[in-house]
Amino acid sequence: MGEDTRGLIVDAARAEFSAVGYDATSLRAVARSAGVDPALVHHYFDGKAALFAAVMDVPVDPGAMVGRILAGPREQVGEGLVRLFLQVWDGAETRHRFVALLRSAVSHEDAAAMLRGFLAREVFGRVVRELDPDAEDGDLRAGLAAGQMIGLAMARYVIALPGVVEATHDELAARVGPVLQAYLTGTRSAEAAG
């Protein structure tokens, strides 16, 4: 019964995310489409990001993960995100689902739109807003950070580039962490402007 209701909500959310994209999807509209009370959606899912993760069949709550990183030292956010992504991705089952997500985003515009809104708003956009609420280039910072992590996933799991496949989490955190930090904080542009 509980699983049925949860499944109904996930199915309705999948249709809604596909139809209008991540940003325009509201939990209220999902509840209406599933024929359940909005309170039930909140009972099963801790917000839109968690619902999206369920739709994408990703067994982690990205919102909670990002919150954990942001609770730590600000100057280690980049490295923390790289380590966290690697931990999540390196699980065989999770990796499989993420690759399926990338495949779908490359082939279908509605899947790309879902991923776009999710990455831009919930994951990297949220980190940029927390680090620097007044950033005028927030979209660019978040987008470059998202692109770097997508590229790392493509290099390690999809195209399987030698060197990147064998690298340890420590090696990747040391090289990619500072890059992500610079993108998120807009360091390069600050230097150029200063």
Next chain:
Amino acid sequence: MGEDTRGLIVDAARAEFSAVGYDATSLRAVARSAGVDPALVHHYFDGKAALFAAVMDVPVDPGAMVGRILAGPREQVGEGLVRLFLQVWDGAETRHRFVALLRSAVSHEDAAAMLRGFLAREVFGRVVRELDPDAEDGDLRAGLAAGQMIGLAMARYVIALPGVVEATHDELAARVGPVLQAYLTGTRSAEAAG
């Protein structure tokens, strides 16, 4: 007649790249499979990279492009590569073909293997070898650089992340150029080691 021969060679090369990957494909084997003299392959194509570009239906010769970048100042290789990629990709027709290439690499292991060998050896691996012939971490450097550029392409053309889509070539060269340079030269690890 010339076009027929050229087409025969491209078809044979496509089959060969798919079957054994980029690295293991020889121009001699392609000639044999096409039923032409090896000299004809060299007549139509300036090496394996140019033949690969023809198979991928990409209207640029990546080998020549990389050579041009390497002929310039060493400390601007990263920025030069970012600008060059953007110039090539931003042509509507070329972009279309590159996105098709990514789509195919995400969905088919043989296409991924082709792209892997090409990126690792002809493009980024070649740049790393030129910049630092004794690098012990050459594969990792080349792979991280390739991943960054694939991620930029995914962010700008496939997922269409806000900020990255609208960014000018100057903005992207200023932020991504130094990152690519650091990956290619292994700067980060040198700092950590020193």
